Amino acid sequence: MSHQSDLVRPLSETIRPLVESLGFDLVRVKITGGRKKTVQIMAERPDGSIDVGDCAEISRAVSALLDVEGPIEGDYMLEVSSPGIDRPLVRLKDFDRFEGHLAKVEMARPIDGRKTFVGRLLGLASDNIRLELEDGKNGRQRVSLPFSFIAHAQLVMTDELIRDSMKSA
Numbered sequence: 001m002s003h004q005s006d007l008v009r010p011l012s013e014t015i016r017p018l019v020e021s022l023g024f025d026l027v028r029v030k031i032t033g034g035r036k037k038t039v040q041i042m043a044e045r046p047d048g049s050i051d052v053g054d055c056a057e058i059s060r061a062v063s064a065l066l067d068v069e070g071p072i073e074g075d076y077m078l079e080v081s082s083p084g085i086d087r088p089l090v091r092l093k094d095f096d097r098f099e100g101h102l103a104k105v106e107m108a109r110p111i112d113g114r115k116t117f118v119g120r121l122l123g124l125a126s127d128n129i130r131l132e133l134e135d136g137k138n139g140r141q142r143v144s145l146p147f148s149f150i151a152h153a154q155l156v157m158t159d160e161l162i163r164d165s166m167k168s169a
Contacts, residue, residue: 008031011029011039011072014069026043027083027091043055062078085161092127095129104154107145115151119134128144
């Protein structure tokens with residue numbers, strides 16, 4: 001595991017209470033770069049909305065906090081953004097919230113001989129993500145994937161997703 005990924009958990013734990021006190025949900029924290037790191041924060045309101053003013057508010061508050069306390073040493077650049085339409089799915093509730101939409105899920109270890117799954121989200125069964133796959137010759141197939149094995153997941157941009165995003169905006 002890289003030093004940067006080792007920093008994500010303590011950084012998330014440091015900023016989550018602040019972001020939540022401002023009325024937002026912390027979606028994801030990611031650290032990239034070498035000597036000068038970039039801290040990427042994705043956040044949203046509980047209803048899924050966020051605007052530029054909200055991002056600026058979060059940025060000012062988090063920057064002030066990290067200047068006083070935080071696991072990042074040296075210079076860093078802070079980026080605050082919305083998760084976007086084809087957002088990453090990182091929390092259990094994300095998979096439930098976007099039930100019915102197309103998602104791409106990459107596993108950290110193979111399930112039934114494969115690591116990548118693309119299908120419609122069918123919600124949750126305990127701590128498992130349920131997907132309906134379109135597997136060409138096999139037709140529709142339902143799978144249950146352990147949340148703890150997921151390396152990366154995100155929504156796939158579709159006309160339906162765009163329409164639904166426009167309705168909630």
